[in-house]
Amino acid sequence: xxxxxxxxxxxxxxxxxxxxxxxxxxxxxxxxxxxxxxxxxxxxxxxxxxxxxxxxxxxxxxxxxxxxxxxxxxxxxxxxxxxxxxxxxxxxxxxxxxxxxxxxxxxxxxxxxxxxxxxxxxxxxxxxxxxxxxxxxxxxxxxxxxxxxxxxxxxxxxxxxxxxxxxxxxxxxxxxxxxxxxxxxxxxxxxxxxxxxxxxxxxxxxxxxxxxxxxxxxxxxxxxxxxxxxxxxxxxxxxxxxxxxxxxxxxxxxxxxxxxxxxxxxxxxxxxxxxxxxxxxxxxxxxxx
Ligand SMILES: [Zn+2]
Ligand SMILES: [Zn+2]
Numbered sequence: 001x002x003x004x005x006x007x008x009x010x011x012x013x014x015x016x017x018x019x020x021x022x023x024x025x026x027x028x029x030x031x032x033x034x035x036x037x038x039x040x041x042x043x044x045x046x047x048x049x050x051x052x053x054x055x056x057x058x059x060x061x062x063x064x065x066x067x068x069x070x071x072x073x074x075x076x077x078x079x080x081x082x083x084x085x086x087x088x089x090x091x092x093x094x095x096x097x098x099x100x101x102x103x104x105x106x107x108x109x110x111x112x113x114x115x116x117x118x119x120x121x122x123x124x125x126x127x128x129x130x131x132x133x134x135x136x137x138x139x140x141x142x143x144x145x146x147x148x149x150x151x152x153x154x155x156x157x158x159x160x161x162x163x164x165x166x167x168x169x170x171x172x173x174x175x176x177x178x179x180x181x182x183x184x185x186x187x188x189x190x191x192x193x194x195x196x197x198x199x200x201x202x203x204x205x206x207x208x209x210x211x212x213x214x215x216x217x218x219x220x221x222x223x224x225x226x227x228x229x230x231x232x233x234x235x236x237x238x239x240x241x242x243x244x245x246x247x248x249x250x251x252x253x254x255x256x257x258x259x260x261x262x263x264x265x266x267x268x269x270x271x272x273x274x275x276x277x278x279x280x281x282x283x284x285x286x287x288x289x
Contacts, residue, residue, distance in 0.1 A: 001034070001166040002031065004029065005234075007025030010026070013026055013238065014236075022236060028077060034270070039056075040063035041139055041144075041161070042065045044068055045077050059088075060089040068157055068158065071173070086124050093107065093128065094137065149184055150175045151173045152211060159171075160188060166271025168192065169188040175214060180222065185225065191228050194226065213235075216233060219231060228258065231261070234263045236263070
């Protein structure tokens, strides 16, 4: 399984020269069965989703978009995803069930006039929207499990994804201080790479709890608790410049007993059941068409 990071920020985009090495797009990961395969599963639809269009080299997207929740930074790229918004595209969009609403209506809450010019029906291509519950999630070619995580302002899921002997835990927005469910601990046990919220630092803890997010130390503790083989710090604060993220990565690596990576746009992890950081990380071009 190949996992490519296309957006690693939380809250809002972070453009500017101080952010170019880690990237400024909001949350999106592209998953495929290997380095030569086209991505068929996208985790979250932040602004990083636009890069998938370039990865597909002019072909339409045919696959699944699975979002952790519907906060802006996880869905705002959706109407700008041109490889999905075109003839020949076939997209299954999955969102955590909440409020008795359909998957379509959960998307339409943020994507309909007057907030946005079009409704979900305005997307070209074959789109279907579904609300999903915790547990097994049907996604072709991948084994996916959803579990509830503590966050604020709406129901939020974390996911584990397994394929070809490799596994990840994807928990972009999470406040472990508010409690970690037995379901989450069980699902995340022994994953090859835990990709986790690391938006705040210890001295910012009051804000982390207020906003329903994790500190870097929370991420380290959870990785240890579930026996993850490696930790990827993710969902960086939009205020965190490149040098600050370098320091955060070095400090975390010094504390950890497992490899720690600071997620950056364009990085790819190839997971085959071994800790991914034992191998060099290949670069992926972010060229847009
Ligand atoms: Zn977020
Ligand atoms: Zn959120």
